[in-house]
Amino acid sequence: xxxxxxxxxxxxxxxxxxxxxxxxxxxxxxxxxxxxxxxxxxxxxxxxxxxxxxxxxxxxxxxxxxxxxxxx
Numbered sequence: 001x002x003x004x005x006x007x008x009x010x011x012x013x014x015x016x017x018x019x020x021x022x023x024x025x026x027x028x029x030x031x032x033x034x035x036x037x038x039x040x041x042x043x044x045x046x047x048x049x050x051x052x053x054x055x056x057x058x059x060x061x062x063x064x065x066x067x068x069x070x071x072x
Contacts, residue, residue, distance in 0.1 A: 002034070002044060010038045 010028055013019040019027070025035040037045075058065070 002030075002038070004043055007038050007042070007044060010035060011042070014039060 006028065010024055010030070013024045013027065014021055021035060021039070022032065024030075025032045028035070030038075055062075
């Protein structure tokens with residue numbers, strides 16, 4: 001993941017200095033799609049799960065585990 005400082009540098013170069021998006025990507029060694037995301041978000045968005053993690057082995061026992069934990 002890219003750091004916040006790199007985000008700031010890229011955004012400053014494009015928005016304040018007037019550097020083209022292509023030149024900013026080249027200067028910072030970024031893929032143009034990564035650079036476009038940096039301009040779209042002010043801070044790194046982080047990882048977002050699209051679905052909750054699958055728990056096929058624990059699934060049938062979650063109710064029993066919850067009962068045990070509440071009893072303790």
